[in-house]
Amino acid sequence: MEKHNLVIVGGGPAGLAAAISAYDMGETDIIILERESKLGGILNQCIHNGFGLHTFNEELTGPEYAQRFIDEVNKRNIKYLLDTTVINITNDKHIKALSTSGLYNIEAKAIILSCGCRERPRGAINIAGSRASGIYSAGTAQKLVNIDGYMPGKEVVILGSGDIGLIMARRMIFEGAKVKAVIELMPYSSGLNRNIVQCLNDFNIPLLFSHTVIDIKGKNRVESVVIAEVDEKLNPKLETKQEIKCDTLLLSVGLLPENELARGADVNLSRITRGAIVDDNLMTNIEGIFECGNVLHVHDLVDYVCEEAKEAGIKAYEYINNKDINNYSKTEIICENGVRYTVPELIIKNNDNIPLTLKLRVGNVYKKVKLEVKCDDEIIYSRLRPVVAPGEMEKLDLKPDQVLKLRNANTIKVYLRSIEE
Amino acid sequence: MYDCIIIGSGIIGSSIARELSKYKGNFLVLEKENDVSCGTTKANSGIVHAGFDAKVGTLKAKFNVKGAKMFEKLASELEFPYKKNGAFVLSFDDDKTPLEDLLNKGRSNGVDNLSIISGDEVRKIEPNVSKEVKYALYAKDSGIVSPYEMCIAISENASTNNVKFEFLKEIVDIKTNKDHLKVLCKDGTHYESKVVINASGVYSDELNNKISNIKYKIVPRKGEYCLLDKEYSYITSTTLFQLPTKMGKGILVAPTTHSNILVGPSALDIIDKSDTDTTYEGLNEVWAKALLTVPSLPKGGIITQFSGIRAHSIDDDFTIGFSSDVKGLYNLIGIESPGLASSPAIAEYAAKEIADYLKLSKNENFIAKRSAIKHVRNMNDKDLSLLIKENKDYGHIICRCEVVSEGEIKEAIRRNPGAKDLDGIKRRVRAGMGRCQMGFCTPKILEILSQELGLDLENITKKGNGSVLLEGRIKE
Missing domain, CATH: 3.50.50.60 (FAD/NAD(P)-binding domain)
Structure with missing residues (x-):
């Protein structure tokens, strides 16, 4: 049985970004398992431009965007296997994968699932x-x-x-x-x-x-x-x-997160996103199994995928190095009035981690609404949105004092409030 | 000159071909489609009915009960998926009479292991069954089979035993010529044979009527189905029928041998025998009726829909035997449900009659055994490692949903009769049968087919007959 600290399933943008950030935190025992014969995932077939405006301030094609991340992975000598399909993951983090060179049984300390989505x-x-x-x-x-x-x-x-x-x-x-x-x-x-x-x-x-x-x-x-x-x-x-x-x-x-491997590992899945239910460390209910990118929920922009994956890489590193990221109680976010889901769905209580971004989607097109977050009886976040639509993911970057309130709350609600004319 | 030409390679034609190959002779199967199992055989409920539903004294009853009992041995000889999973016929009424009638009919037909149990007892076995169910007939010997895999296995074995198969051979005419029959095909070819076996399913009336004065009529009856993701296999492991109607056995909810859940079929008499389109109304009807059986059936779990055509004869029973006015013509007409369950018994009976007629001697070299293609998803670590070492193609996964390797796909193409198109691959090794429905593996399978068959990609089809997939190269 091969052993690795961090196994990343999927070498698309999410997997690559997660690998890079985990490495930069100090984790060197990483392996990426990619089922296709090239890294880069679905970006390889997206030859139109328009990628990377947020991350690189320029318009790249899909393959160009992927190459930037592949180069970074190569610079760090992060290991990867191509043409290697993971066929099973257990809840004690044993991974079974197949390639033309044979069958791999790998034991991992942490796993990041970044295997994307499929089309309906x-x-x-x-x-x-x-x-x-x-x-x-x-x-x-x-x-x-x-x-x-x-x-x-x-x-x-x-x-x-x-x-x-x-x-x-x-x-x-x-x-x-x-x-x-x-x-x-x-x-x-x-x-x-x-x-x-x-x-x-x-x-x-x-x-x-x-x-x-x-x-x-x-x-x-x-x-x-x-x-x-x-x-x-x-x-x-x-x-x-x-x-x-x-x-x-x-x-x-429509796209559906591809969570058959997660299901096999007893990961709890959301009925709405069809991805895993994660806390704000992007960890699933199975300790040491993380999700990021389109396998967690379908994103609009690859930039957002990579941001999320970077976070997953950091948290996986912290988990591997016993930074005790799991032994907290968690509060489930309640979505109401037009908000379909948030990622994360669970907020770790009384944790001192400050950066926190809530991502969410609405269920319909709404005009002139306020997007609000309510902790117990206090509205801690309120932003006027002229229009929100299911096609555009909303990102709520919360300030330190807002995060603190979120972590201390007993109930958290996220909802839309219409404004009277 | 052939001893026997079999027209049609559905479950009946293929089964007779295999049974005939137990005798010495020169046998040919002519099929109008690109592959075996392309008609009724590929799209039905896949139920090995125990035999309680057929009218007492009919051929349906006789062959069903006998045939069903032959499945276990056949499935182990030919390695196709079959399971005795039991069936309930559900009644929503306090009056047990219709179920008792079925039970008595079953017993008269010679079906064992039948009993009537209460709704609560049903729900103890299958908790998802509706609370409205009051009683059920429990048929423990009812089974499920993968009908196309069965047909493929039988055809492969027939081929091993020297039966010849030719495809894309649509019959346009059949003529008497001295002491034999002459079959003419649309492509201009013709074949001569002492016996012609009419196993052409929904077209069996037309084929007979071309040459015989005794006319038959098939009323094609469409049945539409929905198939659910394996994720929902928990819904039932027993076949769930509702009480039969005069149009058929009603809407069932049943597991498949691959752990999907099958819901259907509707029953609608149609005109065009090749009309396998699903319809908005038909699918809605199937779903609405299935909800009576399992109220929690998840519509979001559907991964595909399809429809099949039953070869329903206005005589309402099988017609099996030599034509009384055309020498050498052997008819199998109106083989609708329980045709699949009956097929082993029908084939044995028909082959014996034909062999006696032709005075064929036993084939001492008959090989009864056929091995299934090795499926990576079913193998243990040790065997799998060895297999990949032997042939690395088995380590290259092409279909991620059903975990199908390149090795399996190539083997499906190389067998005889082998896969020649996307649907042929799908039915042999399940690549594309899963939840993404060939979204990811289509381009890869096209490439493998093109390499193996030596054809340009533009000439690869979904199911032969002009169902091309690509329109040519992009602009250079």
Whole structure:
């Protein structure tokens, strides 16, 4: 049995950033396990630019952004294994991984799970119709086009206005395909506003809100899709249906943290984020198992992923070096009135750790609201937001005195309050 | 000249092919799709019915009860997934009469281990069953099988025993020619044989009607299903039926042999026999009815939906045997549920009749055993380490959701009949059957198929017949 202080599962931006920060704290016995043949994760197929504005103050492509982190990992000689898939983790931190060189059994003092998320498939959204070829998730199409150099189709309809779908709309146009429409079930987009402008509006691609695909036609290859408007309860209004000829349907209907390994290790998962329930050390209920990045909750920006991962690296280092980061009682944050979840969900009581960022998402588009945090009876944080939307993660950087109050509270509530006109 | 041509490689055609290979002869299977198990066999409930539902005295009853008892041996010989998991037929009524009728019918059919138990006893075994359930018929001998894996295993074994398989052979006509029959295919090829076995499922009426004056009619009956993630395997390990109706056995909630939960099927008579589209209405109906059985069924747990077509004959029973007016034509018409459970018994019976007719002698060299592809996910550390040392491809995981290695995928392609498309891989080794539904592994499997088959990526299909996946290269 191989032994390592810190095993990082996943060598995408989260895993790399976590490794670098743990190393810089003083941890040298680190190993990153990556299932693909290259470090960098999904960034490798994101060849568009726009990454890194927050971290590097410049616009990088996905591979360029990843390379900055890969370079830092290499500079530190941090060990990593490629083409190595972790197939099981136990709650006593034994890891089983497979590669072409054989089976690895590794015992870890701490584990950081940074294995990202997957796309919600067609089945999960119950679209009826044919099971012809030509139906891809947007990320699969992105890999086929950007990595393998193949076009999945020529006439495209995209369901879902998530960021990958928006980016792929533009990408398919660049490669000579026709993008007939982007269909969005909700009355708003879950993607970034800048992507709607740059990827759809600039190319006159119609974006139909409150619509969905109700049927897919074509025996062998997709020949058309039938779309319809939906009512407030999201049920299709069949009298509004129309058929759009196409040979390809791309799905960008949400991302799900990939937590099968965590579940196997008895990690408690959130029903809302589908990631682990973590405290403000990003530690799960299983001592020494941490999560960060899109496996914890889906982020909008890789910069935020890396920030969170950096924190996980530090906390994992502290845990390994017995800085007693677990023996505290914790307060669960209650989300109310429009707030769907916060990460972390648990606040460690009476801890002297000061930096604390609460990340959260709302469940709908709300205009003119105050985002508030209430500790027992005191509102400790209140910020006016002209508009909040599910597509944009809210980050609350709390000041030292606010953190202190948070740590002393018996009940913590986070909610939206609408302001009277 | 063949001794026997079998038309169709679903569970019936493949099973007869294997049974025939126990005799000496020249046998050919013609299949219109790109692979075996592409019709009704690939999309059904996968239930090995105990046999209490079939009408007393019918062929359905006879073959079901006999066939079900043959599964254990067959599954161990051919290494396909089968499990005797038991079934409940749930009644929401205080009146036990319909269940008692079923019980008596079962006993008359020769089904063992049947009993009627109370709703509370049901919930002791399956706590997720609705509180509204008052009584249930418990059939301990009911089983589940992976129907396509069974069909693939049988076909591989038939092939080992020298049965030939040809694919993409759609039959356009069949003619009598002196003492034999001539089969003409859409691609212009034709084949001659002393006996032609009509195992063409939903098309078995049309094939017969081309040459025989005794006409049959299949009314294709669509059944739609939802499949749930393995995460929800706790919902039930016993098959949960509701009381049958005249359209079939009703909506079931059942485990699969791979620990997913299967919900369905609807029953809708349709016109187009190839219409396997799922429908908005059908899926909603399935779900609504399944909620009666398990009220806590999680809709968010669905990973895919599909539908299959039952070969429902207006005669409402199996037709099995030589045509009375066309010499050498052997019909298997209207093989709908419990066709899967009946298949081993039907195949044995039909092969014997045909062998007697052709006066075939026993094949002393028949090999009964077929080994399954080694699945990394089921292996212990020691065996797995050895396997990877022997062939490093088994250490390269391609499908993360179902933990399927490159070694397994290549083996699936190299077997005979082997996988030739994405669906063929999926059904043989489960790559793409998991929760991401081929989101991550599609590009990788395309590449392996292209290398192994020596085809350009643009020519790789999802399921043959023009279901191409890529439209060509991007701009250079």
